[in-house]
Amino acid sequence: MSEHIHAHEKLTKNQTLVMDALANADGPLSAYTILDQLRGNGFRAPLQVYRALDKLLDSGLVHRLESLNAFVACRHDDCTDHEQTVFMICETCGKVSEIADKALTQHLQKMASASQFSLTKATIELRGRCKACKTV
Amino acid sequence: MSEHIHAHEKLTKNQTLVMDALANADGPLSAYTILDQLRGNGFRAPLQVYRALDKLLDSGLVHRLESLNAFVACRHDDCTDHEQTVFMICETCGKVSEIADKALTQHLQKMASASQFSLTKATIELRGRCKACKTV
DNA sequence: ATTGTAATGTTATGTTATTACATTGTTGTG
DNA sequence: CACAACAATGTAATAACATAACATTACAAT
Numbered sequence: 001m002s003e004h005i006h007a008h009e010k011l012t013k014n015q016t017l018v019m020d021a022l023a024n025a026d027g028p029l030s031a032y033t034i035l036d037q038l039r040g041n042g043f044r045a046p047l048q049v050y051r052a053l054d055k056l057l058d059s060g061l062v063h064r065l066e067s068l069n070a071f072v073a074c075r076h077d078d079c080t081d082h083e084q085t086v087f088m089i090c091e092t093c094g095k096v097s098e099i100a101d102k103a104l105t106q107h108l109q110k111m112a113s114a115s116q117f118s119l120t121k122a123t124i125e126l127r128g129r130c131k132a133c134k135t136v
Numbered sequence: 137m138s139e140h141i142h143a144h145e146k147l148t149k150n151q152t153l154v155m156d157a158l159a160n161a162d163g164p165l166s167a168y169t170i171l172d173q174l175r176g177n178g179f180r181a182p183l184q185v186y187r188a189l190d191k192l193l194d195s196g197l198v199h200r201l202e203s204l205n206a207f208v209a210c211r212h213d214d215c216t217d218h219e220q221t222v223f224m225i226c227e228t229c230g231k232v233s234e235i236a237d238k239a240l241t242q243h244l245q246k247m248a249s250a251s252q253f254s255l256t257k258a259t260i261e262l263r264g265r266c267k268a269c270k271t272v
Numbered sequence: 273a274t275t276g277t278a279a280t281g282t283t284a285t286g287t288t289a290t291t292a293c294a295t296t297g298t299t300g301t302g
Numbered sequence: 303c304a305c306a307a308c309a310a311t312g313t314a315a316t317a318a319c320a321t322a323a324c325a326t327t328a329c330a331a332t
Contacts, residue, residue, distance in 0.1 A: 012310065031288070045313060050289065066202040067259050069288060069319095086244075088253050097251065104243055108222075108262065111237060116267035117224050123203050125259040126244065131252035148279065168318070181282065186320065205288095205319060 011055075017041050018052035019073065022062055027094045028070035065089065065096065067125045072096050084108070084122050090130035097130070147191075153177050154188035155209065158198055163230045164206035201225065201232065203261045208232050220244070220258050226266035233266070 011019060021034050029037075031049045043049065053071060056062035063072050065087060075098050076085075084105040088097045104124075112119040147155060157170050165173075167185045179185065189207060192198035199208050201223060211234050212221075220241040224233045240260075248255040 014311070042312095046289070047291095047313085048311075051311080066261070086247065088248065088251060090253075091256065097253075099247060099251070101243075101247060104240075104247070107237075107240055107243060108260075111222065111235060111240070112224065112262060112264065115224060115233065115235070116270065117226075117233075117262070118265040118270060119262055120227065120264040121262070123259065123261040123263070124244075125202070126248060126253070126255055126257070127259070128248065128256040129254040134252065134254060150280075166319075178281095182320070183282085183322095184280075187280080 012052075014043075014048055015052045015055050017043070018049060019056055019061060022056075022071060022073040025073070028065050028068055028072045028089075028096055030068075030070045034071075063087070063098070065125060066123050067127070072098075074098065076100065084124075086124045086126065088126045088128070088130070090133055091127055092129050092133035092136075095130060148188075150179075150184055151188045151191050153179070154185060155192055155197060158192075158207060158209040161209070164201050164204055164208045164225075164232055166204075166206045170207070199223070199234070201261060202259050203263070208234070210234065212236065220260075222260045222262065224262045224264065224266070226269055227263055228265050228269035228272075231266060231268075 017038050018034055021037050022029060031046060031053065034053075035043055035046055035049045038049070053062060053064075057064055057071075061074055063074055063085065064070075065072060068089065072087075074085075084100065086099045086101055086104060088099065090096070105122075108122055109119055153174050154170055157173050158165060167182060167189065170189075171179055171182055171185045174185070189198060189200075193200055193207075197210055199210055199221065200206075201208060204225065208223075220236065222235045222237055222240060224235065226232070241258075244258055245255055
C-alpha cells in the first residue's frame with residue numbers, strides 16, 4: 001500500500017492517510033473533499049489536511065493544480081522534475097494526466113533567460129477534452 | 137483613459153471602473169483589493185467586481201493568474217492570442233510580465249495532439265525573480 | 273407608455289486557506 | 303528513569319476567495 005518509488009522519508013500517520021486518499025482517487029481532490037473522506041479516520045479540521053499536503057507537495061508526491069484549487073497524486077516514478085510537469089485537465093470527465101516534457105522545459109528556461117528572469121517553478125495546466133471523452 | 141487597441145464593445149460603468157483599477161496598478165490585484173479600491177465609487181459587494189471581471193476576462197482585456205487568485209490588465213496591443221500567454225511572476229516584487237510565444241504555443245498544441253487531447257486553454261505561469269530584483 | 277432586456281444592487285452563503293494556540297508523542301541525553 | 307527539546311497533532315477562530323438567489327434600476331425598441 002502506498003509504496004512509491006519516490007525518494008522520501010517515512011510519512012506520518014496523517015500524511016499517509018492523505019496520500020492514500022489521493023492515490024486511490026481517479027482525479028484531483030480538493031482539500032475539503034479529502035477532509036470529508038478522512039473524518040472516519042479522526043480528521044476534524046482543514047489544517048490536518050493542509051499540513052499533510054504541504055509535506056507531500058514538498059516531497060513531490062503530490063501536485064497542486066492551481067486552476068482547480070485541487071491536488072493529485074503524482075503518477076510518475078520519479079518526481080525530481082515535478083517542478084516542470086504539464087497537466088492536461090479534461091473538462092468533461094475531470095481526469096488529469098501528467099506529462100514531463102524536457103523540450104518544453106528547456107524552451108521555458110530559454111524564454112526566462114531571454115528576459116533575465118530566474119525561473120524557480122513553472123505552472124502549466126492545459127484544459128480541454130481528453131481522448132476518451134472525445135469519442136463519446 | 138483606458139483606451140485599448142483591443143477589439144471590444146463599449147464597457148459599462150462598473151467594467152470601466154474595474155478595468156481602470158487594473159490598468160493603473162503595477163501588479164496583479166485580487167478581486168477584494170479591487171473592491172476596496174472602488175468603495176468610493178459605490179462598490180459594496182464582491183459580485184460587482186466579479187461580474188465586471190467576467191466580462192473583461194471574456195474580452196481578453198484582463199487575465200486571471202490562477203496561481204495568485206488575482207487579475208492583471210493585458211499589456212498587449214492585441215489579445216486575440218491571450219489564451220496562450222506566458223506569465224512571469226516575480227516573487228520578490230510581485231510584478232508580472234506577459235509574453236506571447238508562438239513556438240511554445242505550437243509545442244503545447246503538439247503535445248496535446250500527441251495525446252489526442254483537444255486543447256482549449258493553456259495556463260502557463262512562471263515563478264522566479266525578475267531582472268530588476270536580481271540586481272538588487 | 274409599455275415591455276423586454278441588460279446592468280446593477282443586496283443579502284446570504286459556499287468554498288478555500290491560514291493564524292494562533294494547546295496538547296500529545298517521540299527522541300536523545302544526563 | 304527523568305526530563306528537555308522538538309516534531310506532530312488537535313482545536314478554534316478567522317481570513318480570503320467566489321457564487322447563488324433574488325430585487326431593483328436603467329434603457330433601448332416598438
